[in-house]
Amino acid sequence: MNNRARQxxxxxxxxxxxxxxxxxxxxxxxxxxxxxxxxxxxxxxxxEPQSLDPHIATGVPExxxxxxxxxxxxxxxxxxxxxxxxxxxSWTISADGRIYTFKLRENARWSNGxxxxxxxxxxxxxxxxxxxxxxxxxxxxFSIENAQEYYEGTVxxxxxxxxxxxxxxxLQVTLSNPTPYFLQLLDHYSLYPVHRATVEKFGAADERGTxxxxxxxNVGNGAFQLLDxxxxxxxxxxxxxxxxxxxxxxxxxxxxxxxxxxVSEERMFRAGQLHRTxxxxxxxxxxxxxxxxxxxxxxxxxxxxxxxINTRVPHLQDKQVRRALAMTIDRETISKSILKAGQxxxxxMTPPGTMGYYPESDLSFDPEAARxxxxxxxxxxxxGFPATEILYNTSEGHRKIAVAIQQMWKxxxxxxxxxxxxxxxxxxxxxxxxxxxISRAGWIGDYVDPNSFLDMFLCNGGNNRTGWCNAEYDxxxxxxxxxxxxxxxxxAVFGQAEKILMxxxxxxxxxxxxxxxxxxxxxxxxxxxxxNQPSFTEMYLQAEPQQKRLTEDQH
Amino acid sequence: MLRFAFYRLLQAxxxxxxxxxxxxxxxxxxxxxxxxxxxxxxxEVIKALEAQYNLDQPLWQQYVSYLGDVxxxxxxxxxxxxxxxxxxxxxxGLPATAELAFYAMLVALVIGVSAGVAAAMxxxxxxxxxxxxxxxxxxxxxxFLLGPLLVLVFGIYLEWLPVSGWDDMPGDxxxxxxxxxxxxxxxxxxxxxxxxxxxxxxxxxxTARAKGxxxxxxxxxxxxxxGLIPVVAFLGPAFAGLLGGSFVVETIFQIxxxxxxxxxxxxxxxxxxxxxxTVFFSTLIIVFNLLSDMLAIWLxxxxxxxTRGES
Numbered sequence: 001m002n003n004r005a006r007q008x009x010x011x012x013x014x015x016x017x018x019x020x021x022x023x024x025x026x027x028x029x030x031x032x033x034x035x036x037x038x039x040x041x042x043x044x045x046x047x048e049p050q051s052l053d054p055h056i057a058t059g060v061p062e063x064x065x066x067x068x069x070x071x072x073x074x075x076x077x078x079x080x081x082x083x084x085x086x087x088x089x090s091w092t093i094s095a096d097g098r099i100y101t102f103k104l105r106e107n108a109r110w111s112n113g114x115x116x117x118x119x120x121x122x123x124x125x126x127x128x129x130x131x132x133x134x135x136x137x138x139x140x141x142f143s144i145e146n147a148q149e150y151y152e153g154t155v156x157x158x159x160x161x162x163x164x165x166x167x168x169x170x171l172q173v174t175l176s177n178p179t180p181y182f183l184q185l186l187d188h189y190s191l192y193p194v195h196r197a198t199v200e201k202f203g204a205a206d207e208r209g210t211x212x213x214x215x216x217x218n219v220g221n222g223a224f225q226l227l228d229x230x231x232x233x234x235x236x237x238x239x240x241x242x243x244x245x246x247x248x249x250x251x252x253x254x255x256x257x258x259x260x261x262x263v264s265e266e267r268m269f270r271a272g273q274l275h276r277t278x279x280x281x282x283x284x285x286x287x288x289x290x291x292x293x294x295x296x297x298x299x300x301x302x303x304x305x306x307x308x309i310n311t312r313v314p315h316l317q318d319k320q321v322r323r324a325l326a327m328t329i330d331r332e333t334i335s336k337s338i339l340k341a342g343q344x345x346x347x348x349m350t351p352p353g354t355m356g357y358y359p360e361s362d363l364s365f366d367p368e369a370a371r372x373x374x375x376x377x378x379x380x381x382x383x384g385f386p387a388t389e390i391l392y393n394t395s396e397g398h399r400k401i402a403v404a405i406q407q408m409w410k411x412x413x414x415x416x417x418x419x420x421x422x423x424x425x426x427x428x429x430x431x432x433x434x435x436x437x438i439s440r441a442g443w444i445g446d447y448v449d450p451n452s453f454l455d456m457f458l459c460n461g462g463n464n465r466t467g468w469c470n471a472e473y474d475x476x477x478x479x480x481x482x483x484x485x486x487x488x489x490x491x492a493v494f495g496q497a498e499k500i501l502m503x504x505x506x507x508x509x510x511x512x513x514x515x516x517x518x519x520x521x522x523x524x525x526x527x528x529x530x531x532n533q534p535s536f537t538e539m540y541l542q543a544e545p546q547q548k549r550l551t552e553d554q555h
Numbered sequence: 556m557l558r559f560a561f562y563r564l565l566q567a568x569x570x571x572x573x574x575x576x577x578x579x580x581x582x583x584x585x586x587x588x589x590x591x592x593x594x595x596x597x598x599e600v601i602k603a604l605e606a607q608y609n610l611d612q613p614l615w616q617q618y619v620s621y622l623g624d625v626x627x628x629x630x631x632x633x634x635x636x637x638x639x640x641x642x643x644x645x646x647x648g649l650p651a652t653a654e655l656a657f658y659a660m661l662v663a664l665v666i667g668v669s670a671g672v673a674a675a676m677x678x679x680x681x682x683x684x685x686x687x688x689x690x691x692x693x694x695x696x697x698x699f700l701l702g703p704l705l706v707l708v709f710g711i712y713l714e715w716l717p718v719s720g721w722d723d724m725p726g727d728x729x730x731x732x733x734x735x736x737x738x739x740x741x742x743x744x745x746x747x748x749x750x751x752x753x754x755x756x757x758x759x760x761x762t763a764r765a766k767g768x769x770x771x772x773x774x775x776x777x778x779x780x781x782g783l784i785p786v787v788a789f790l791g792p793a794f795a796g797l798l799g800g801s802f803v804v805e806t807i808f809q810i811x812x813x814x815x816x817x818x819x820x821x822x823x824x825x826x827x828x829x830x831x832x833t834v835f836f837s838t839l840i841i842v843f844n845l846l847s848d849m850l851a852i853w854l855x856x857x858x859x860x861x862t863r864g865e866s
Contacts, residue, residue, distance in 0.1 A: 051637050058592070131599040134607070136592065138600075152599065208607060209637025231639075231647040232811035233721070260815070261806045263703070264719050268809070271710055271718040425587025425824050432595065442593075462595025 030272030031255075036522050036543040039252035041536075044265045046278035048232050048258040052213040054189040055128040055135045060532075061278070065256050066189045068237050068536045069111075069220035073102050073121070073171070074186040078527035078535040081448055083183040087116065087193075087221065087244070088171075097178030098145075104169040109242035110195050111218075111225040118165035123205075124193040126158050130206035137190035140446065143179040177482035180490065181355070181449035188447065195219040223249045223537045232258055250540035269295075269518045275541070276526070277518040282397060285341045285516060295518050298342050299528035303444035303513035304349055304453065307390070307405075311506050312467040313437050315386050320377040322505040325438075326363055327370035328412040329405055331510060338400050341516050346509035348502055349443075350453040350494070351530070357450045357491045359498045363505075367412035374413055382414030389418045392440040393427040401510070402440065431465055439465075442513070448530065450494040451481065457501060468506030473497050556852065560845060567841045574837045575625065575830065579618055582826050589634040589824040608634060608827075621830070630831035635823045641831035648813035651721050655731055655804065655812060656797035662736030663793070667743025668786065672774060674744070675751030675782070686744060693741030702734040702807040719809040731808045735801055739793055743786055751782035784855050791847025795840040 031042045046061040054066050075086040088102035108116040125144075128135050129151045141147040145162030149155035162174030175182060185191055196205075198219040203210030211217055218226040223246065224237035235256040239249055257274065259265035262281050268274045280288070280296070288296040309316050309325070316322060331345030344352075348359035371381070379385040390406065392398040399421065406417040422430060431439050443463075445452040455461065455477050459469035476497040484490050501507070515532035525538045590596055590604050605611045609620065624631055630641035670686035677683055709730060710718035717727040754760065755778055763773050802814035813832065820828035852858045 048636075050635060053637070056637055058594075132603045132607070134600045134604045136594065136596060136600060138597070208604075209632065209639075211638055213638070230811065231644065232815060257809070258811075259809060261809065264706075264807055264809055267703075267706055267711065267718045268720075271714075273718065273720065423587075424822065425585075425591055427587075428591045428593065429587040432591070462597065465595075 032272040032275055032520055032522065033543070035255075035275060036541045039250065039541060041251050041254045041523070041539065041541060042273065042275045043254055043256050044259040044268065044274045044277040045235075045256040046258070047260050049235065049256075051209065052218065052226070052229075052235075053209075054192040054194065055124075055133055055137075056208060057189065058136050061256070061258070063189060063533070065235055065237070066192070067533070068222055068224040068254055069218065069226060070189065070192045070194075070222040071220075071243075072186045072188070072192050073104075074183050075535075075537075076184065076187050076529075076531075076533070078525075078529060078533070078538055081184070081529055081531065083187070086187070091183075097180075098175045100173045100175070100182065101166070102171045102173070104171060105244050106169055108221060108244045111220050111222075111240045111242055112195070112198075113242055114195065114197070114219075116193075116221050117168040118171040119168070120193040120196065121171050122163055122165050123196050125161075125163050125191070127194065127199070127205045128190060129158075129161070132206040132208070134208050135190065137188070137446075140185050140188055140190045143175050143177070143182055143185070145174045145176045179482065180487060181447050181451065184447045184449070193221065195221075224251075224254060227253070234258075245537065249537050251536060254536060266518065269520075274518075275520045275523050280516050280518055282340070288518075289340075294521055297515070297517045297519050297526070297528050299515050299532070300344065300351070300353075300530050301444070301513040301515040301532055302351055302354065302448060302452075302530040303442060304346055304351060305343075305401075305440075305442050305510045305513060306346070306349065307508040307510065308431070308436075308439045308441050308466050309506055309508065310434055310437055310439070310467060312434060315388070316437060318377045319504050320373045321379075322508070324370040324374040324377070324413060325409065326505050326508040327366045327373070328408055329508065329510060330365050330408055332365070334401060334404055335511055338404055339511065342514050344512040344514075346511050348498055349457075349507060349509050350450045350498060351445075351512045354445070354453070355449050355491075356487075357494060359450075359502070360495055361498070361502045363502055363509075370412060374415075379415070385413075385415040387416045387418055388437050389420050390438045390440065391420050391422065391427065391430060391436040393424045394421045398440050434465065434467060441507075444513070445531075450491070450498070451477070454494060454497055454501070457506065464506075466506040468504065470500055470504060473500045476500075556849065559852070560849060563845050563848070567838075567845075570841065571834065571837055575622065575834055576618075578830055578833045579621065582824070582829050583614060583617075585824065587824055589826060591824075608632070621827075625830075625834065630834070631827040633820075633825055633828045635820070635825040635828065641827050644816055644828065645813060645831060645835055648811065648816050651810050652798055652801055652805070652812035652814060655721075655728070655735060655801055655810060656794060658728060658732035659736035659739065659797050659801075660790075660794060662732050663739035663743050664786075666736070666740040668747050668783065670740070670744040671747025671749075671786075672751055672779070672782070674748045675755060676770070676774065678752060683748075687748065690741035690744040693737050694745075696737065698734050698738065698803045699807065701737060702730070702804060705730050705734060706807070719807070721808070721810040721812075727808075731804050731810060734807070735797060735804045739797065742793075743789065746785045746789055747783055750785040751778060754778045754782040757781075780854060784851055787854055788847055788851045790850070791843040791845070792840070794847075795836070795843040798839055799836045 035042050045064055049062045049065055050059065051057045051062065052065055052069065054070060057066060071086050073086055073088040074083045077084050087104055087108050089105045091100055091102045093100055104118055110116050125141065127133065129138060129141060129147060131151065138151050146155045146160045150158060150161050164172045166172050198212050198217065199205055202212040202217060215226050215229045223240055223243045225240040227236040227238045229235045236253060238253045240246060243249065259268065259278055262279055265277045266280055266284055269277050309322050311317055335343045335345050347363040348361040350357060350359050352358045374382065390402045392402050402419050406419060409415050409417050430436050443453060443456065456463040457468065458464065458474050458478060476493050481490055481493045484493060519526050521544045522541050524540050524542050526534050590601055609617055633639045633641050633644055636644065670690060674683040674686045706718045709716045716730055717724040720727040760773060760778055763777050801812060802818045805812040805814040816828065817832045820832060
């Protein structure tokens with residue numbers, strides 16, 4: 001081939017390449033359409049799961065996958081979150097509320113077909129309490145008699161811990177104190193059982209990070225089993241034929257995507273690549289709201305956004321100062337103009353309605369009274385008030401709120417506030433070392449009970465971090481609440497404690513979170529609950545041909 | 556040539572040692588540890604975890620044992636993903652990143668060289684200004700802007716191409732390759748224009764033309780080889796840059812590549828992962844620079860003479 005001919009060959013070659021490329025992009029069926037036909041749910045899951053070991057994992061993405069693969073003694077109703085039978089078909093509670101006896105299903109099996117019984121629980125809970133395992137959720141066990149003592153090493157014999165297999169299918173759990181939310185804890189993955197033979201096949205029971213959870217190895221007792229786990233790509237689970245209730249499961253597969261970039265995730269949703277997103281970019285919410293797009297799901301979420309005040313800082317030691325700060329945050333404006341997703345302004349730590357609990361709080365937006373309080377504290381019209389810093393972890397959302405509060409405090413109290421953003425791990429370090437003045441924070445309840453929000457402010461609470469300590473508060477939360485007889489009495493005790501907290505204000509509550517997801521209309525039985533935990537065993541897919549087109553046209 | 560390569564590889568050893576030492580010191584002096592979390596971590600857990608990853612040993616001891624492990628090709632376990640080795644994570648991310656870099660390089664070369672050569676053939680005319688202005692825009696346009704724009708047009712409005720993914724759907728590699736390749740295409744266009752202009756003014760080109768060769772033949776046979784030397788010299792660093800700098804594109808298109816691990820590792824204080832990926836990328840950069848230097852020597856008779864003279 002001479003040079004001219006070679007040159008002439010380049011053009012057709014380029015044409016061929018471009019034709020091939022274009023042919024590759026012919027309109028193929030979207031994930032959603034294909035999924036609706038085959039019963040495959042395409043789930044935007046946020047991030048790559050760190051671990052699928054229920055005794056090691058900690059995050060929300062891990063939670064979703066683990067609840068598909070495993071099941072606890074108890075399940076929760078996906079609407080009301082009331083406990084309902086899971087692996088345990090029934091249970092009894094002793095009159096003093098301390099002894100729970102569970103009757104396990106005899107037809108429950110592990111996903112490899114092995115029988116599943118009460119001894120699995122005793123062994124699994126023993127494993128979860130081994131400090132070497134590094135289980136961050138070990139405290140979820142601490143309502144069980146001697147569990148904390150065993151974990152901390154003051155009790156060395158596991159037989160003294162309140163869990164016992166009475167026979168193959170009866171499990172008895174003894175609590176230190178009556179714990180009304182105990183049944184709920186059983187649906188948390190940290191209390192799920194693991195398959196002993198599988199765990200031991202890949203390493204010691206308390207060895208962290210063995211390969212037992214990986215594809216081909218993983219054995220669970222849930223409605224689905226692990227099909228493949230492609231790092232940073234997807235985790236696929238398929239229906240587990242050995243699941244005790246497999247006939248009622250209507251999804252055949254779930255594909256979990258590590259959709260870290262929320263902007264891309266929203267685009268994937270619009271292009272029909274996902275049935276559900278893990279969240280939605282804040283600036284997109286008004287667009288969906290305006291279009292009255294039914295795929296936008298906004299629901300109250302069991303979490304509070306608040307500011308911690310470091311009460312060790314001299315000028316923040318005076319509770320009048322803290323009160324003045326708390327009373328000059330216009331929460332309604334923050335919620336309506338900045339957040340825009342129906343967040344509820346918070347005037348107490350515990351989200352209202354948590355287990356029927358509505359905190360009383362006399363906190364309100366009252367600049368006039370706040371100015372007086374600040375003057376009483378020695379700073380009339382803000383004069384002489386030291387420049388104070390708000391610390392937040394780098395994020396556009398946190399910055400917007402901090403700027404708004406900075407302006408509100410300047411406007412209403414005439415005080416100067418500086419903003420300091422730090423990268424996540426640096427921020428965590430600063431906050432836990434008490435190296436801050438005011439710091440942004442958020443808390444999501446582990447279980448639906450006021451205790452999940454209030455016990456963090458005990459004097460020695462690891463998550464307190466404000467330096468605040470109140471003996472009466474400690475007494476109410478740690479000593480009185482666990483021992484009272486009735487639910488109403490218990491709520492009243494929490495009410496008293498929260499009143500102290502909101503009088504002293506080592507924390508300034510700002511708003512109650514909402515969960516925001518995009519869910520394709522073909523996903524049925526998707527229940528929005530305050531834990532944002534829809535049930536994969538109840539969901540199913542039914543195509544709605546109009547939906548996709550509508551979504552695209554509106555944006 | 557072989558001696559040249561051998562000496563360059565010898566030089567790489569102290570370079571890598573410095574990279575490892577510096578990175579090791581930097582990651583260990585960064586505030587915030589690998590196990591700090593939103594929720595307070597009990598001291599028992601911290602102790603257990605630190606013991607497991609040898610973080611309870613003195614720093615120098617950790618350094619020495621890390622060096623020993625690296626020499627044996629063992630980058631250690633990831634802190635963030637219990638049970639995964641750094642080598643395993645690199646192996647999982649590398650194929651997608653390498654493939655993306657390869658396609659981006661193809662895009663960059665095809666567009667860049669043709670635009671650059673076309674511009675050099677008629678300097679200071681529209682045929683020069685248009686591609687060169689486009690190249691300027693291409694260099695200035697960051698991938699985090701170009702990527703979403705392409706997605707909006709081709710993914711959402713025209714529905715021709717998938718908006719994200721890798722190996723999931725037909726055509727899902729096209730937009731990422733174009734997004735990543737465009738900036739490099741622009742750069743290559745400018746390099747090849749400069750190189751070609753210089754070569755086209757040489758005597759031997761005038762001779763070729765005087766002998767009556769057609770212009771395309773002059774370009775293809777005589778000018779390209781010399782004119783593209785700057786491009787070839789750029790290929791090594793460019794390929795290393797494509798491999799190491801694909802993070803943004805990987806994030807936009809949800810590509811399961813190495814770039815995402817690399818950046819996340821820093822945020823997670825996943826010490827072994829940061830070190831492993833840094834050492835890996837440094838090695839790549841060294842190797843690619845060496846390869847492109849060798850290619851440039853092979854292409855350029857003058858340089859070939861020089862290396863021979865030295866050795």
